[in-house]
Amino acid sequence: MSSKDWKTICAERKKKQLDSMPPxxxxxxPKSPYGSVQHVPEECGLLTTRELEITNTTDVDILLNMLATGVWSSVEVTTAFYKRAIIAQQLTNCLTEIFIDRALARAKELDTYLQEHGKVMGPLHGLPISLKDQFRIKGLETIMGYAAWVGEVSQVDSVLVEMLYELGAIPFVRTNVPQTLVWGETYNHVFxxxxNPFNRYMTPGGSSGGEGALVAMRGSPLGVGTDIGGSVRIPAAFCxxxxxxxxxxxxxxxxxxxAQEGQESISSALGPMANSLCAVKRFTKAIIDGKPWKKDPLVVKKPWSHEEYALSEHGDGVGMCFAIMWDNEVVKPHPPLIRAMELTKKALEAVGHKVVDWTPHKHLEIYENSERIYTADDGYDYRVECEKSGEPLIASMKLQDEQTHHYPLEKSMAKTILxxxxxxxxYELWQxxxxxxxxxxSHLDYWESxxxxxxxxxxxxAIxxxxxxSLACPHGTNSDAFxxxxxxxxxxxSTVFPVMFSDKELDTKPPPHKFRNNEDEAIYNLYDAELFHGLPVGLQLxxxxxxxxxxxxxxxxxxxALKAYKRV
Incomplete structure (x- = not known):
């Protein structure tokens, strides 16, 4: 460990990051911390017309076809997304590791391969892919939001990175995370x-918040995050x-x-994040077709099932029955989410599917059980990593706060219930x-019933x-993850998919309901139709x-169904 104090370590590492961006x-x-910055890439003058065409191509199937046929070279596609990623960084501070020369050398290698062999290297040939700052890349640091991890250079690639290289992809940036990874927001002392690019006063979510902001800015055609409590789904919904x-x-x-390596009762899972659903499918199928169980002993040996994708166990996709969980009976959702569920119900019914209400089953018991598992070490893991550098443990994500150093997950509802x-x-953990x-x-039996x-x-x-x-909310206020x-x-x-944008005229605040707990009350009080106007509204399947x-x-x-319904 360096003899420097943690503030110096963080400042020097941040300067190194800034120096890695081409002048x-x-x-x-824009100087204002408020409002959307989605328009800036189109207007700042840095991207050429062709680069805008490339980076605005959200359909990854089209992008991969253009790369496979040589219409767009890997070098120009990678350059275009790199430039847009650097724009996104200046607007949202979404990146950690920037390695332009290395990524462009890989892109040139792929162009040469296509020219010499007349075929692609793999199903993700030439596609730049951004990665959450958990995935090791040989020769680069993996800092994960801890000052103590600055300077720790990886000697190996994570299995995901190995496979991305084999599949023809180009890892090109890594993205920001919260200190400890356990927050539904994204902030650390290093970076x-x-x-959130839709309103910088708001959080992009977490812990894959860097990915969420970058991909929403179209600075990456496909990102990979991780999820142990909602860490890809929360940023996807917010962005x-x-x-x-x-x-x-x-x-x-x-x-x-x-974080918390060795806690395996509730495992973290990696997941793709993108502006198109076809990208989610392409990535997932490519990784599974690559037989990851040959590289990771924990991966289930289950090849991609065309039969399951054809919905053979779900009526072949015809006349299905979806349930809507309007409320989990723990925290009541904000008005735009109710409207999004109503819209989704109408859209599904319009194409012949049935929609019923879902009554939650033992949610408080499940909540208490999972929270006690997450907190079984009482924050020991996080304190150890912080103590290595003397860095304080972040106790609040607020923009301005008085730090008190207690366990990060000790939020209002957890304290009330636990x-x-x-x-x-x-022994207690075993129980x-x-x-x-x-x-x-019990939940499986209930679903089957x-x-x-x-x-x-x-x-x-499906539910x-x-x-x-809530929707993307002010920094320091995202307490809900259940x-x-x-x-x-x-x-x-489960997936998350975008539905619409909030509207202050349509999504007015309802009168208070009978609050179930402190968090339910806090979430209700948080909502302001004007403040949340124009933000993305996503749902979970x-x-x-x-x-x-x-x-x-x-x-x-x-x-x-939603796209067809909204066209009518």
């Missing part, structure tokens, strides 16, 4: 705070993106770094894991719900364990 790519960003949270061990996590958080013994299995079985009410002869095909109780962490606790494959193919396909059904 000719520096723009004059600073990431903001208007598509994403997938796969089941435990479906996609390769080996050799990536993490009481004091304590360091558990091994929680036992209880978790019982709760998963819906077969008697759907009218299809099958249980509910549609909010991903978060709509997403429910899926982590039960290991339910929840399927079954190890049902990634069907969950992607059902999300395509919902997405297609």
């Amino acid at each position: 000719e790519w520096i723009i004059d960003p 600073g705070r990431t903001t 208007g993106l598509y994403t997938l949270r796969p089941s435990y061990e479906r996609l390769p996590y080996a050799n990536a770094v993490n 009481g004091e958080i304590k360091h558990l013994s091994a 929680l894991q036992k209880e978790k299995r019982i709760l998963r079985k 819906t077969a008697s009410t759907t009218g299809t002869g099958r249980p509910v095909d 549609i719900s909010p991903a978060v109780a 709509y997403t962490s429910l899926c982590n606790a039960l290991d339910l494959a 929840i399927g079954r364990t190890q049902e990634e193919e069907a969950v992607i396909a059902m999300t395509e059904v919902v997405d297609k």
